[in-house]
Amino acid sequence: MTLSEICSLVSGELFAPVGSESQSIRGIRSMSEAREGDITFLANVRYRPELKRLKASAVLLSQHEPDATIAQIVVRDPYLALSILMQHFYPMPKGSGQISPMAFVSPTARIGSGVDIGPMCVVSEGVTIGEGSVLTSGIHVGKNTTLGNDVYIHPNVVIREDCRIGNRVIIQPGAVIGSDGFGYAVDPSGKRFRIPQVGIVVIGDDVEIGANSTVDRATFGETNIGRGTKMDNLVQIAHNVKIGQDCVLVAQSAVAGSGRLGDRVILAGQAAVVGHIEVGSDSVIGGQSGVASSLSEGSRVSGSPAIPHNIWLRVQSIVKDLPSILARIRKLERLFRSSETAVSGNEIQEGGTEKNG
Structure with a gap:
């Protein structure tokens, strides 16, 4: 892309010598790795002194630097601009209609146009797969499951029966969707009796699920992951959980059975929410926190049991x-x-x- 094309794509303002608008950019690299022909980005002001030593041809940044000698594209949010640009340079692969002879596809499955199904995949009875989706290899799709358009599933993913996956969903290797919820009844002697989990999992559009994460099917009804939610690796979602839109669940976080998250909730690493409570929209749960009671919208909590973040900071300051x-x-x-x-x-x-x- 030329600098002027990049500027238009990210809605930026170009500061460069006259005539350099047509300079070609071939790649995107970090500030330390970028060379001539590359564009880089400055999202943290701590690295501003590095601008004078850059070998890149251009940089994305939030404020014009008069002393810098390379082309600058000034944008409101360099990290967001980087995301837009990288998706243009490195788009998600789409299917081209290739089905491996080493895959099993049920005759009753409905496969959309341009779907790729790789070796050792199993597509069971009654499955529907939307246009342009990609099943890479070693993937099991259970009976009557529905996948939307442009879904990309990495190797060794299991999606069990009756689940519903939206459009443009990305599932990383080893994830399991629709595994049984953890439900048992106990008699007076302490013996445990399994409760069959007969519900399903519903995943909205544009959701991403990290490697080796699990989303359990509901006991009855649905476990639901809202549109645009992003889950890191090793995240556990229990049965009948409802997660709102555009939430972020960082590695090793978990939500217990029938827990509720509103929209845009952030669970930091190893944070946990107990079952049958609700976390209001726009709340942020600090790393390793344990949320044991419902939280109102916009809460900021840390610690275990979780307390307001500002109080937790004061407590931590005196621990030493x-x-x-x-x-x-x-x-x-x-x-x-x-x-x-x-x-x-x-x-x-x-x-x-x-x-x-």
């Missing part, structure tokens, strides 16, 4: 001082006991003097 605080408290206790003993002794002596008198 706790040993010295404890030592001071014990010293005060000893002084107090010594003072009490001294006062008690004086009272006895005074009382004895009065009696003798």
